[in-house]
Amino acid sequence: MARKTEDPGFGYHSKENAKSVINVDGSSNVLHINRKRNLNDLYGYFIDISWTQFFVLILLLYSLLNILFGLLYVAIGIEQITKMKGTFLEDFLNGFFFSAQTLTTVGYGGIAPKGIAANFIAAFEAMLGLLCFSFITGMLYGRFSKPKAYIAFSKNLILREFKEQKTIMFRLMNSRKTVMIEPAIKVTLSITEKDEEGEFKRDFYELKLERSNIMYLPTVWTIVHTVDAESPLFKYSKEEVKKLNAHLYILINYHEESFSQVVYQIHSYNFEDLITDVKHKETSSFNKEGYTVLDHDTLNAVEKM
16 A cells, blocks of 8 residues: 655645646746845856856846946046047947946056046946956856756656556656766655545655666666555556646756766656656667667657557
8 A cells, every 4th residue: 555755845735726846847836925035045046047047137237337337427527538529329338338448447548537536436336347247257157066967857757568567657868978876766746636625635655666776877767666556556547647636756866977976856747748558769779889879869759559
C-alpha cells in the first residue's frame, strides 16, 4: 500500500483548478503579496533574469542617467562646459555626450567643465559612474560564477507497459559535454482529490524509482517508476491516471566539474503532459569510428509500441 509523505512545503489545501507550485523550468509559481523588499532582492533579481533582460536594463539605465545629467548641464548653462549652439537639441546633445564621457571616465578632452557648478556635477557623476560600473561588473561576475545545472528533461511523461508491468517514466539529458558525477534524483507526486467533506485536498507521495542514483551520466537517463501494489497510482486505471489532477516535483543534484561543486535543478510535470502506450526513441548511436553520438533533438522523440 502506498504511504503518504509529510507536506514538503506546498500545503495540503487545494482546489479543483490549482496550478502547479513549481514551474516546468524549476522556478516558483507562488504569487507573493505584502512581501517586504530590500536591496538584497535587487542582487538576486539581476542574477536570475535572462541575459537579454540584463543587458536591456543596463542600456536603459545608462541612457537614462546620461539624459538626466545632459538636461542638468543644459539647466545650469551649457556654456559652463562648451560653447552654446543656439538650439536646445544641439545643447542637450553636447550635455548628453559630455555626460557619457564623464560617467564612463573616458574624458576625450574636447569638452571640459569650466564653471564651479559644472565641476561639482561632473565630480558627482564620475563617482556615480564608478559605483554603477562596479555594480555591473559584480553582477556579470555573479552571473558567470553562479553554479548552474544544465539538464534537459523530456517534454512528456509516459505511461506504458515495461517488463510486464505498468510504469511511469520520463528521461533527462546531460546538456553539457562534461560528465555528471553521482547524479541523484527524488520525485514527489502530488494528487489533488475531494475528501469526504467535498473539499479538495492534496496528498503527497515520494515515488519509488527503479534507480534513484547512478555513478555518472554522460548521455541520457530514463527515470522509471513501477506502478506496483506499493505505488499510489496502483488503484487507478490508465484512463483515470491521465485524468488525475496531479503533478510530479523533481529534484536532481550532481557534482558539476565546471564549478567543482554540487549543483541542483528542479523540474515539474503536470499529468496533462502524460501520454500512453508509446516509448522513447533512441538518442545515441555510434559513428564509423566507434564514438558515441548523442542527438539532443531526439530527447522528446517517442514512437508507438
